[in-house]
Amino acid sequence: MSAKLTILLGGWILSFALSLSGLGQTKIPVCHAPIPTKLKLIQTTRPRPTKKSHVGMKRIPAGVFFMGSHDSQGRSDEYPIHQVRIKAFWMDETEVTNAAFAAFVKATGYITTAEKAIDWTTLVQQVPKGTPKPADSLLAPSSLVFDPRDSPVDLSDYSQWWTFKQGADWRHPEGPGSTINGREKHPVVHVSWEDATAYAHWAGKRLPTEAEWEWASRGGLLNKIYPWGDESVNILPYKTNSFQGKFPDEDQALDGYKTTTAPVKSFPANGYGLFDTAGNVWEWCSDWYRADYYKKSPISNPLGPSSSYDPDEPGIAKRVMRGGSFLCNDGYCSSYRNSARMKSSPDTGLQHTGFRCVMN
Numbered sequence: 640m641s642a643k644l645t646i647l648l649g650g651w652i653l654s655f656a657l658s659l660s661g662l663g664q665t666k667i668p669v670c671h672a673p674i675p676t677k678l679k680l681i682q683t684t685r686p687r688p689t690k691k692s693h694v695g696m697k698r699i700p701a702g703v704f705f706m707g708s709h710d711s712q713g714r715s716d717e718y719p720i721h722q723v724r725i726k727a728f729w730m731d732e733t734e735v736t737n738a739a740f741a742a743f744v745k746a747t748g749y750i751t752t753a754e755k756a757i758d759w760t761t762l763v764q765q766v767p768k769g770t771p772k773p774a775d776s777l778l779a780p781s782s783l784v785f786d787p788r789d790s791p792v793d794l795s796d797y798s799q800w801w802t803f804k805q806g807a808d809w810r811h812p813e814g815p816g817s818t819i820n821g822r823e824k825h826p827v828v829h830v831s832w833e834d835a836t837a838y839a840h841w842a843g844k845r846l847p848t849e850a851e852w853e854w855a856s857r858g859g860l861l862n863k864i865y866p867w868g869d870e871s872v873n874i875l876p877y878k879t880n881s882f883q884g885k886f887p888d889e890d891q892a893l894d895g896y897k898t899t900t901a902p903v904k905s906f907p908a909n910g911y912g913l914f915d916t917a918g919n920v921w922e923w924c925s926d927w928y929r930a931d932y933y934k935k936s937p938i939s940n941p942l943g944p945s946s947s948y949d950p951d952e953p954g955i956a957k958r959v960m961r962g963g964s965f966l967c968n969d970g971y972c973s974s975y976r977n978s979a980r981m982k983s984s985p986d987t988g989l990q991h992t993g994f995r996c997v998m999n
């Protein structure tokens with residue numbers, strides 16, 4: 640099995656596992672409610688929301704802007720530029736940190752997607768007859784870790800620098816042996832969209848829409864490339880945690896962070912007081928991803944399409960991610976731009992993916 644196929648199959652398997660986790664949600668008449676079992680409660684109980692608070696959040700004003708790419712760096716899904724009107728809302732000033740996510744896990748016992756193994760005896764009933772059992776390594780708890788070769792690679796094949804690693808999860812960003820001790824203020828990573836949504840619910844918040852995210856990242860500047868304006872990301876002083884050098888095998892780490900996250904607030908905030916909307920980690924949004932959504936997006940507070948379609952991988956439903964990461968550079972994706980869009984399946988966790996929340 641090729642590495643690329645391995646990654647795709649792994650994502651699909653995890654997606655199925657999450658669908659399984661929804662079993663048992665059927666409403667039971669009260670008069671027939673059984674005594675709960677520990678296992679059933681673990682499988683079905685949703686974390687209870689905490690009391691709502693705007694601590695650590697910034698008020699993002701209402702406004703109208705032109706959403707999409709205003710320069711030639713934009714990819715095809717960043718066009719056409721279209722007018723969008725946004726209501727005021729609150730947004731976390733930073734990405735959710737390891738410390739904040741640890742508090743959520745401590746309060747709820749939540750187990751992330753990356754920490755769950757896949758039950759093949761159940762899975763085999765849902766896949767086409769004759770599908771061979773995947774390698775045990777694909778069924779074990781795992782997540783995607785950046786693992787570059789030491790020489791130039793084909794940039795069209797992301798399996799050249801991403802690998803599923805057993806034991807990689809939010810507590811172990813680089814896999815077994817790594818730790819978040821001392822990284823309490825770094826953004827949490829290896830969280831799936833499902834994990835991020837569960838956290839947001841517990842915090843009394845929600846994930847931002849893609850339009851809210853872009854409006855907030857622009858920080859009050861209109862039609863600019865980056866949260867700080869149009870100045871190149873490579874002009875000193877460094878404005879974000881990104882990748883300097885030849886991707887993916889030569890990170891010069893001139894910004895001080897080599898192929899890893901930086902503590903939140905390590906770089907200047909944008910005009911709305913938000914840190915790291917560019918770089919550091921990708922941030923999940925609530926929307927389904929469609930490459931052609933901008934052609935039909937409503938003007939007022941768009942919520943995204945009703946279903947997903949990614950022409951690059953048509954069979955996999957995906958959610959939107961925004962903001963780029965410590966792996967972005969001008970030679971590869973330059974996704975620290977305000978308008979840059981990314982997508983992944985909601986069950987996927989990666990070493991460079993986190994989130995922040997919003998509140999009405």
Ligand SMILES: [Ca+2]
Pocket residue numbers: 880881882883892893894895896897898899965
């Ligand atoms: Ca860096």
